[in-house]
Amino acid sequence: MLGAEVIAVGDMTKDVWNTPADDGAYDVVVVGAGAAGLSAALVLGRARRRVAVVDGGEARNAVAAHMHGFLSRDGVAAADLLAVGRAEVAGYGVDLFESRVDQIDPGFLVRLDGGATLRARRIVVATGLRDELPAIPGVRERWGTDVLFCPYCHAYEVRDRPIGVLGTHPRAVQHALLLRQWSHDVVYFAHDRDLDARERRQLAARGITVAEGTIKRLVTEDDRLRGVELVEGHVFPRSAVFVFPDMVPHDTLLTDLGCGRDDDGWVNTDATGRTGVSGVWAVGNVTDPRALVITAAGQGAAAAFALDHDLVAEDVERAMRNHVPSAQASRHAPRSVPQPVSSD
Numbered sequence: 001m002l003g004a005e006v007i008a009v010g011d012m013t014k015d016v017w018n019t020p021a022d023d024g025a026y027d028v029v030v031v032g033a034g035a036a037g038l039s040a041a042l043v044l045g046r047a048r049r050r051v052a053v054v055d056g057g058e059a060r061n062a063v064a065a066h067m068h069g070f071l072s073r074d075g076v077a078a079a080d081l082l083a084v085g086r087a088e089v090a091g092y093g094v095d096l097f098e099s100r101v102d103q104i105d106p107g108f109l110v111r112l113d114g115g116a117t118l119r120a121r122r123i124v125v126a127t128g129l130r131d132e133l134p135a136i137p138g139v140r141e142r143w144g145t146d147v148l149f150c151p152y153c154h155a156y157e158v159r160d161r162p163i164g165v166l167g168t169h170p171r172a173v174q175h176a177l178l179l180r181q182w183s184h185d186v187v188y189f190a191h192d193r194d195l196d197a198r199e200r201r202q203l204a205a206r207g208i209t210v211a212e213g214t215i216k217r218l219v220t221e222d223d224r225l226r227g228v229e230l231v232e233g234h235v236f237p238r239s240a241v242f243v244f245p246d247m248v249p250h251d252t253l254l255t256d257l258g259c260g261r262d263d264d265g266w267v268n269t270d271a272t273g274r275t276g277v278s279g280v281w282a283v284g285n286v287t288d289p290r291a292l293v294i295t296a297a298g299q300g301a302a303a304a305f306a307l308d309h310d311l312v313a314e315d316v317e318r319a320m321r322n323h324v325p326s327a328q329a330s331r332h333a334p335r336s337v338p339q340p341v342s343s344d
Contacts, residue, residue, distance in 0.1 A: 138218025
């Protein structure tokens, strides 16, 4: 890579974080320093925009040891990816603030939890979502280790092992049908959901066993998942369990600004992340629960392209208002008086 500086992951410490200043307006304030937010900041920093990124350090995938499906970064720890990303954006003059955003006032005054205020021309919200898990003993304790959600992120690592799918969500059957792709030994735990005739046929056609009965707990031993125990006492040995969580977007900042939601409860955006509120973009899992890390990064870049075009249009309009045409300028300029030429 020409002109690129190689930065070791181990050198990524909190020294990239800035202290809020009282002075000027940013072109863009990005709320959230995950893949989506940092990608937007990187593109905007390279576009020579004044950018601030604010993040409270609560990444959704912090519990996962590794990240998968990101071309050229498959298997990298999510924390390492973000550390490198912070260093990269800081190298382009982007300011990073380790803080939470309490609210965004009209005129895009961004109020941080420490009392500082940032002023922005545009806002990018990349605050992600939270996973609400079923209240089954062992699920939260093993979440991100051997209790998993995304097949495309984690199923390959447990391929050909005994897998369980907890029937705690309306989409759990589809989850089980997908996971049969990675293992011939999949058990669907019906728990408190009744299966209809079509769902039973689908599961049977894929060779998936249905375990009737209420789940009591996940059985662990030596810091490993060993199985799923039903209330009636039977334990099904399992090496990994998949659960479909209720995904709740961290979108309060967006809805407080007046952004509308779709019928499924997610903030409406166009293909570039532009919301229905002028000057506000939203990217990543805060609007798209299916976005993988690489998808979220792409969404951040697409938003940055569109956002910079929007800023350029505003800059041009402002420049035109302030511009004095050359003909008009010549009428108001002081006339030069010819000086006599002396002859010797």
